Amino acid sequence: MDASAYLPVRTWLRPGVVTAGQGLLIALLSLGTNVALFVLSVVALALIPVFGVGIVLFPVVTVGVRYSAGLHRRLARWVGVTLATPYLPAPDGAQFGTWRRFRWVVSDPATWRDLAWMLLGTFTGAICLAPLALPAYGLEGLIGLPLVLHTAGVDYGYGPFWPIDNTAQALLCFPIGALLVAGGLVVARWPIRLHVTVAGFFLPPTREAELALRVRQLTVTRAETVDAQAAELRRIERDLHDGAQARLVALSMSIGLAEQLVRDDPEAVRRLLAEARETSGQALAELRGLVRGIHPPVLAERGLPGAVRALALAVPLPVDVTVDLPGRPAAPVESAAYFAVAEALANVGKHSGATRAWVELRYAAGRLTLVVGDDGRGGAASTADGGLAGTGRRLAAFDGTMTVTSPAGGPTVISMELPCALSSPKTSPSSGTG
Incomplete structure (x- = not known):
């Protein structure tokens, strides 16, 4: 039979x-x-x-x-x-x-x-x-x-x-x-x-206890969000002061010195102008990098799927990317999801010792799910001052959650969820391999 x-x-x-x-x-x-x-x-x-x-x-x-x-x-x-x-x-x-x-x-x-x-x-x-x-x-x-x-x-x-x-x-x-x-x-x-x-x-x-717990959770996440924003502003200020601002000051000094030598030493002026051009290019590159750290242009141009595939291409090992998103989340949520995946993939490239990794983006029941995994040595943990803890705080600002599963010997799987609504529905899901 x-x-x-x-x-x-x-x-x-x-x-x-x-x-x-x-x-x-x-x-x-x-x-x-x-x-x-x-x-x-x-x-x-x-x-x-x-x-x-x-x-x-x-x-x-x-x-x-x-x-x-x-x-x-x-x-x-x-x-x-x-x-x-x-x-x-x-x-x-x-x-x-x-x-x-x-x-x-x-x-x-x-x-x-x-x-x-x-x-x-x-x-x-x-x-x-x-x-x-x-x-x-x-x-x-x-x-x-x-x-x-x-x-x-x-x-x-x-x-x-x-x-x-x-x-x-x-x-x-x-x-x-x-x-x-x-x-x-x-x-x-x-x-x-x-x-x-x-x-x-x-x-x-009970309903009353649930509201009280919710208020305490929001109080904690708000404080963490404020601290994270303050730290981000200090980072931007430090990057501007130590990078682009210093180069612009050097550029101004080179141009001023060139003005003094323009009649007496044209050769020195040419050297100064060449240095000024190089310095301006470096300052522009640092400003672009700073802008990418605030809101990556690839995210605005290609959306979360394209931006994640771009991240996957930058990892020095094969990364499979699977996307099932019937639309785009709001820009703040999209940015938080992008940086969460970026941090997870950065850890894969630096610490995992993996031969392959994978990223899954899914949306169902009002929740955006992000899964980043690798076949590395495992043992990853979310320490208080580590990058994963910062990712958790970033997601918590949107009522998101993060779970790290990483037994010794691997695999490591980081699951993240963000409650959100999507707009601009697509006709079909897509998938690809980075």
Whole structure:
């Protein structure tokens, strides 16, 4: 039989088996970790009057509670749900064992929402056993266990359906088992969706907390943006002072000296004018380089795809460039994306030891995604004073994010996202190789 005939079976069987395993993991975490942490939290609160033991113990237990809740937030991504982290930042001096730490923990509404989730999530997590329990229950009938035992003369009741009194009843267990296995795998995702739906009521931040977190994030990014702009202005001022300005001063002095010698020493005047011409050319080149550092002309002329391909050509190794942009983002966003890719490619050329690299530009769901990767030695990190940290701050000014994945031995993949809208739609995506 053609293998394609089995495609409908594989279509539901493989995802069902995977989801059943996911449900087992969620059930184990819920029935084990959640119950233990909830009991410990209750005990810690009860010990507050006992010489303040709970004041020390409750924040410690809360660390485990928040870690467990964070794990369930990550597991929610299995069904395509993203749950944000709701916790308030710790104040200065909130060390373990201090009253400040305890007050910070108990005053955070997310602490009590986590505890409520621990209690209710235990029940919804137990339901996630169904995708595994039903197929396991039906599997014994499917493999003929009731028939084997009946043939051997062993009394065996197949679950709640009927006692096995004859061979016909034992044979009937085959289709019943098949239905249980298939049904359990088909509906495997539903209990997990129920679990995640309930988690969505407790684990994300409330509307008020979300606004407060947003305000703090904007405050931080604004301060970083102001610092970055100030540093950029100082760089421009330094480049002008040390480069073009110094050459223009030298040019002015050469012309002034030529004016004094124009009658007495024409040969010296010619030499001075030649030096002045060379100096003016150098000053012009430095001014052009400075302008390119502010907003590259290639970006304005050819857009982000063309500018990125130009960057790829300047890297001393093959760089594959793939672009899927149905339009152009706003100029500030385009500039931030360009310099982010430029910094990443510069690191590839200087530090990676790679033999090839790749750049991907994509746009979907209102987000511009930039991926820069290489097959080098890995080990890249975003240090506080490094170029990647500066790239992260540049993207943060537009609510962008950056993730660096670079295990030892490679590969290194830098993923960046920028929320934005596009204009000037194109008819088809394009790709190329630099």
